[in-house]
Amino acid sequence: MKVKQEHVTHSGQTFRFIRLELDAFRGERHRHRQLELTWIEQGAGLRFVGSSVEAFESDDLVLLGPHVPHAWVSAGERAGKPHLATVLQFSPDLIFQHGLPEMGSLSGLVALAGQGLQIEGAARGAMLAVLRGMPQRSSLLRLADLIELLGLLQEHQASLRPILDNAQHGSGGMQADEQRRVDRVLDWIHQHMDQSLTVEAAAALVHVTPAAFSRFFSREVGKSFTAYINDVRCSEASLRLRLSDRPVAVIARECGFETMSHFNRQFRIRTGSTPRDFRIGDSKPRRVVAPGNEGAQPD
CATH class of the missing domain: 1.10.10.60 (Homeodomain-like)
Structure with a gap:
């Protein structure tokens, strides 16, 4: 699967919020400089992250660091059935800007996300509760939700499973x-x-x-x-x-x-x-x- 360099834009917003309703996930393998949090609300198939290929089903929740190649591809058996996903994309600049010094404590999470992180256990349950409410929220309240999601990731690091053995084989070096x-x-x-x-x-x-x-x-x-x-x-x-x-x-x-x-x-x-x-x-x-x-x- 060829890797496409994607240029993500979210003018006037701190991050990009996308909710997808498709008949299948057919996205080509791509990378971008933003971090990405992807929640597969409904669907099943293969998830490609760097050199990893794993099966996924509904409620798959993954955080990817900048420049990590990735794609979700639906299983043939689910062709034509509804596929739903919520995707949040945000620049690493959000973590490192001087105006929000509290965000600097997340620098270790950004580095770890270079391996790709599957979110499980207590973290997933708490984060899905936030994600389910985001479509109905205003853009300002969604920003508050993003900060809450990042806080939950920091609080529940034991629930984060690295997908790749190390970042060298996923970050586009x-x-x-x-x-x-x-x-x-x-x-x-x-x-x-x-x-x-x-x-x-x-x-x-x-x-x-x-x-x-x-x-x-x-x-x-x-x-x-x-x-x-x-x-x-x-x-x-x-x-x-x-x-x-x-x-x-x-x-x-x-x-x-x-x-x-x-x-x-x-x-x-x-x-x-x-x-x-x-x-x-x-x-x-x-x-x-x-x-x-x-x-x-x-x-």
């Missing part, structure tokens, strides 16, 4: 030509997830040797080529298991797994359960835990 090569490979993986994907084919795509490609991909994405493909396929499989009644073996093939044994092993590494137990259990989308280099076969 790589050179433009390196970014273009990464984008080309990630787009190719997402478009051909159900097919056999090899290091040799990926290396040919960006005109380098397989050995050079493996080093490049691990350095810039923060995980091996094999691990990333397994992340994408297992995240997609977890959604299809929850949102459809198709046989597990069919879903495995649709997501690019050639054998059930390999599917079961990779899925268990990431979710702690087998695909069948995941479907039967009362499971919510879980974090995809990258296990590192898992062997020569991509998935």
